[in-house]
Amino acid sequence: MALLLVGAAAATKTTTHLKFYMHDIVTAVPPSPATAVRVARAVTSLPLEPAVRFGDVFVIDDPLTEGPDAASPAVGTAQGFYMYASRTDAALMLSVNMVFTAGPHNGSTIAVIGRDAILDLVRELPVVGGTGVFRGATGYGLLRTYAINGTTFNAVLQVDMYVHARV
Numbered sequence: 001m002a003l004l005l006v007g008a009a010a011a012t013k014t015t016t017h018l019k020f021y022m023h024d025i026v027t028a029v030p031p032s033p034a035t036a037v038r039v040a041r042a043v044t045s046l047p048l049e050p051a052v053r054f055g056d057v058f059v060i061d062d063p064l065t066e067g068p069d070a071a072s073p074a075v076g077t078a079q080g081f082y083m084y085a086s087r088t089d090a091a092l093m094l095s096v097n098m099v100f101t102a103g104p105h106n107g108s109t110i111a112v113i114g115r116d117a118i119l120d121l122v123r124e125l126p127v128v129g130g131t132g133v134f135r136g137a138t139g140y141g142l143l144r145t146y147a148i149n150g151t152t153f154n155a156v157l158q159v160d161m162y163v164h165a166r167v
Contacts, residue, residue, distance in 0.1 A: 015139070018105070018161040022078050022143075023063045023070055027152035032070060036060045042084070049090060051153075057083040064098065068146050068156050076100040082116065092116040094125060098161070100132075108132025110163060112141055127163055139163040 028034040042055030059081045065072035080096030098110040109132065114125035123143045130137035141161045148155040 013164045013166055016134075016161075016163045016165065018110075018159075018163065020064045020066060020075050020159050020161075021068045021072070021146060022157040022159050023065065024060065024155045024157065025062070026058070026154055029152060029154065032154075035062045036082075039081075040083075044087065046084065046086075046090060047088060052084055052090065054084055054087045057081060060096065064100075064159075068158070073102065075102050075105075085115070090118050092118060098159075105133055108134045110134050110137060110141075110161060116143060118145065127161065130163065130165065134163055134165045137163045137165040 023032075023035065025032050025035040026038075036058045037060075038056060038058050040055065040057035042053040044054045046052050046054060060078060062078040063070070063074060064076040064078055065074055067073075076099045078096050079099055080094070082092040082094045082096075085091055085093040092115070093113075094116040095113045096111075098112065100106055100108050109130055110127055111129040112125050113128050116123050116125060121144065125141045125143065127137050127139040127141060139162045141159055144158040146156040146158045
């Protein structure tokens with residue numbers, strides 16, 4: 001038992017910075033299929049955007065890439081959901097697992113949950129856990145809207161993750 005405690009105390013936390021792009025495709029535009037699907041449609045429209053409603057829920061399986069172009073090398077997928085959680089603002093409750101499928105973090109995940117005020121220039125969301133090399137992770141992610149199409153609602157987000165995990 002004493003050896004286990006000594007080994008645990010010797011582990012140190014390191015900070016890893018990851019930068020990638022998340023492609024949220026609400027409206028399929030060939031050759032890209034929809035990666036965000038509305039599974040619940042509410043009744044009360046938001047004041048500034050009548051196409052979106054308080055309580056709308058989307059399930060996502062968004063590609064994560066090295067660069068902002070959809071043809072950039074894939075690093076993983078963002079799997080989870082978001083819901084419009086404010087009656088007055090364009091604010092989401094985002095619950096997502098960043099699942100890495102390539103590169104040095106292949107097979108690992110980062111769990112993120114929090115409020116995403118999508119019209120803000122920069123949004124900070126907490127890292128609440130992870131698996132693989134990110135087991136027990138903490139930290140935060142900074143999300144920035146890199147591009148958005150106001151007609152299709154398709155968006156590309158720049159994601160900067162600052163993850164603390166034991167190595």
